[in-house]
Amino acid sequence: MRHTLPIAPQFYVTAPQPCPYLPGRMERKLFTALQGDTAEPLNDSLSKQGFRRSQNVLYRPSCAECSACLSARIRVSQFKPSRSQRRTIRRNSDLQRRATSPWATEEQFSLFRSYLDDRHADGGMADMDIFEFAAMIEETPVRSRVIEYERCSDADPGVDELAAVCLTDVLDDGLSLVYSFYEPDQPRRSLGTYVILDHVEIAREAGLPFVYLGYWVPGSPKMGYKANFEGLEIYKHGAWEPIGDPARHDAETHPLSVDPISEQVARINLPDTLAIKG
Structure with a gap:
């Protein structure tokens, strides 16, 4: 019988480019490919x-001058909506949720273009x-869904x-x-907030403990809203911790907060079937 060994992920770093969150800074990313049965x-x-x-592709910010981009997630068991978030839920009570396979439609693209043109006309996706x-x-090698709100x-x-x-x-x-996108x-609907609130409810119904929100960046107005969710945790120095006072994370913009790439890669934990290659 022929056996094949799992392909160990290899990690790479992108070339520096202007940071979309903090003016005057450069960003780079550590990334690896998702492929096959190990995806x-x-x-x-x-x-x-x-x-x-x-x-x-899986990526994580790995900038040379700061480590301000902190992965954020909501611990569902500790989340309670604020007064304003309860109002957002009520304002969107007329929306109907539908979960579908990851399949793109012209209606989705039309909404996507309207969203980009209004909110991110000068962003990296503007020309998509x-x-x-x-x-x-x-193009997803993992279990994904498109959640639509009508x-x-x-x-x-x-x-x-x-x-x-x-x-x-x-x-x-x-x-x-x-x-x-929405x-x-x-603006009165606060649709971006509502999508997060509804995903917390979906996770609760499914018995899943976390909702991952991407990156929270101290000092970035674009990302400040994520700190408004109770039960928010951030991934910092190799562990998840409650966000606490957002102001205490400003030091992550200091150059000495950054570890060398080789040390970052060496500390990555992989599934038991895989070994790391840097």
């Missing part, structure tokens, strides 16, 4: 260590076309329209919000 256990394991998925959008949604059309009450969409990975210990002209 799901590797995604599960590295998500617990601050990595994020983008299509068939429908084929690149389809790749973002569909509402009755203002122009035609008999027609449902997309209000928000979230590409979500189902991990062994939670849900990971890979990317979400109607940009409905």
Whole structure:
């Protein structure tokens, strides 16, 4: 009988480029490929260590001058909505949730373009076309879902329209919000917050302990909203801890907060079937 050995993941570092969160800084990422039968256990394991998925790649910020990008997750058992978050839930009580396979549609892309043009016109995704959008949604080697939120059309009450969409990975210990977008002209609905709140409820119903939100960056107005969720934890110095006072994490922007790449890679824990290569 012929046996094949699992392919050990190899880790690489991107070239520096301008940081999208903190002005005047440069970012780089540590990344590895997701492939074959090891994709799901590797995604599960590295998500617990601050990595994020983008299509068939797992990455984690590994900047030379700061370590401000801190992976954030909500511990579902400790989450209670604030007064304003309860209002957000009530304002969106008319939305209907639908979970589908990761398949891109023209309606999704239209909403995506409206969202980018309004909120991130100068961002890294600003020039994405429908084929690149389809790749973002569909090229997933792990268990993923597209969660759609629909509402009755203002122009035609008999027609449902997309209000928000979230590409979500189902991990062994939670849900990971890979990317979400929503109607940009409905500010009172706070749709970005609502999508997170609803994912907390989905995780609770499924018995999953965590909802992974991506990165929280102290000092970045774009990411400040994540600190408003009770039960928020951040991955810092190799362990998860409650966020506490957000101001106490400002030191992570100091150059001495960064470990050498070789040390970072050496400390990565992998599934038992895999060995590391740097």
